[in-house]
Amino acid sequence: MAKTRLTSVDAYIAAKPRDARVVLERVRRAIRKAVPRAAEGLSYQIPAYTLDGVPVLYFAGWKAHYSVYPVNDALVAAFKRELAPYRHGKGSLRFLLSEPVPAALIERIARFRADVLTGREKGTRARTKGRHAQLDRVRRLCAAMPSVTEKVSHGTPTFFVEKSKGVFAMFADHHHDDGRLALWVPVPTGLQPLLIEDAPRTYFKPPYMGASGWVGIMLDVIRDDALRIHIREAWQLVAGKKKRAASHSNLRARS
Numbered sequence: 001m002a003k004t005r006l007t008s009v010d011a012y013i014a015a016k017p018r019d020a021r022v023v024l025e026r027v028r029r030a031i032r033k034a035v036p037r038a039a040e041g042l043s044y045q046i047p048a049y050t051l052d053g054v055p056v057l058y059f060a061g062w063k064a065h066y067s068v069y070p071v072n073d074a075l076v077a078a079f080k081r082e083l084a085p086y087r088h089g090k091g092s093l094r095f096l097l098s099e100p101v102p103a104a105l106i107e108r109i110a111r112f113r114a115d116v117l118t119g120r121e122k123g124t125r126a127r128t129k130g131r132h133a134q135l136d137r138v139r140r141l142c143a144a145m146p147s148v149t150e151k152v153s154h155g156t157p158t159f160f161v162e163k164s165k166g167v168f169a170m171f172a173d174h175h176h177d178d179g180r181l182a183l184w185v186p187v188p189t190g191l192q193p194l195l196i197e198d199a200p201r202t203y204f205k206p207p208y209m210g211a212s213g214w215v216g217i218m219l220d221v222i223r224d225d226a227l228r229i230h231i232r233e234a235w236q237l238v239a240g241k242k243k244r245a246a247s248h249s250n251l252r253a254r255s
Contacts, residue, residue: 005045006042006045007042008041008042009028009040009041009042009047012024012042012045012046012047013025013028013047013061016061019097020061020066020097023061023066023097023101024059024061024066026101026103027059027066027068027103027106028047028059029103030101030103030104030106030107030110031049031057031059031106031107031110032049033107034106034107034108034109034110034111034114035049035051035056035057035110035111035113035114037051038050038051038056038057038114039051039053041152043055043152043153043154043155044058044154044155046058046059046060047059047060048152048155049110050152051114051117051118052131052132052135052157053135053150053152053156053157053171054117054131054135054156054157054171054173055070055152055155055156056110056113056114056117057069057070057109057110057113058070058155061097064096064097064098065094065095065096065097066094066095066097067092067093067094067095068092068093068095068106068109069091069092069093070091070092071088071091071092071093072091074116075109075112075113076088078112079105079108079109079112082102082105082108093109117131117173130181131173131181134171134181134219134220135157135171135173137219137224137227138157138159138169138171138183138219138227138231139157141224141228141231142159142169142231142235144228144232145161145168145232145235147161147162147163148160148161148162148235149162149163149164151164153167153170154170156170156171156172156173157170157171158170158171161235161238161239166238166239166241167238168185168186168231168234168235168237168238168239169183169184169185169231169234169235170183170184170185170209171183172184172206172216180204180216180218181218181219181220182204182206182216182217182218182219183216183217183219183227183230183231184206184209184214184215184216184217185214185215185217185230185231185233185234186209186213186214186215186234186237186238187213187214187215187230187233187234187237188213188233188237189213191213191215192205192213192214192215195215196215201218201221202217202218202221202222203215203216203217203218204216204218217230
């Protein structure tokens with residue numbers, strides 16, 4: 001039987017065994033207490049907490065443990081002593097379901113993650129070049145294209161040519177702490193290396209998407225007119241592929 005797709009954190013926790021439900025509710029309360037402004041939802045079918053669409057923290061329950069994500073070097077260094085009793089690695093912290101929930105520690109971790117995100121917004125420059133300003137800018141330019149929708153996908157605000165179909169732009173807020181506030185977009189075949197060679201301060205090869213003809217754009221160094229062109233061309237590229245795929249499907253159905 002196919003797995004039921006969950007639609008809320010309540011449903012996620014309710015689907016777990018009774019003992020695990022009690023533990024996961026405590027984890028949930030700790031995160032919500034620490035970051036009350038965070039939006040709660042599901043991403044990758046696990047509970048996710050975001051500020052302005054940017055992930056603060058995730059958690060997930062497993063057979064004998066639960067995990068908290070993401071965990072990077074800065075977080076491990078900041079909580080080195082407190083994390084000593086727990087397993088961590090590959091971007092996550094692991095806690096046994098059979099042990100008391102370290103609610104105070106989870107609260108502090110959630111606040112730390114939120115402070116890292118909001119700390120990027122301090123100062124005069126942040127009002128025009130920070131995460132909030134750049135995300136608003138990207139949203140404004142993407143919204144000018146027909147039928148665009150936005151949702152969090154792969155942990156970041158993502159823009160589709162139509163509802164949840166056809167990704168044409170992804171907002172990248174210091175992805176894996178790479179120091180870049182950027183937008184990832186697809187470009188025509190062969191254009192990626194030319195852009196990077198011509199303007200390496202503006203363009204780069206994004207992880208995961210780099211091999212498939214996408215380019216990363218540094219938002220603090222590109223003008224609105226140039227960014228608008230990239231967004232429009234990315235939308236047209238993806239929308240065109242979807243139209244061609246639909247046409248081929250119709251032809252096969254008629255034959």
